Amino acid sequence: MKYRGDHTQKFYQSREWRAFRARMLPRLRPHGCAYCRRPFEPGERHLQLDHIQPLKENWARRLDPSNVRLLHIGCHTERTHRPDRRRPVNNDGLPDDWV
Structure with a gap:
């Protein structure tokens, strides 16, 4: 880590x-x-609330609902620790129908 x-x-x-x-x-x-x-999966508990814009880049957005998304723990690990494999979900990094 x-x-x-x-x-x-x-x-x-x-x-x-x-x-x-x-x-x-x-x-x-x-x-x-x-x-x-x-x-x-129903009852799945190993989920990670991920900051789209990392805290080190913008501390002020740490509690901004538009700056977080929910990921499987494995997806979070891939996204966070393998920068060459990062891929955006959409332009703002959120599900299309997220409000």
């Missing part, structure tokens, strides 16, 4: 992030994985 700065690590452990994640998961889950487009 790549090293995260102290402020980023603290953010992902904060109540603020956990509450935001809890609000976003049910909203994004019905759309399936924003990377591979496959639906999530």
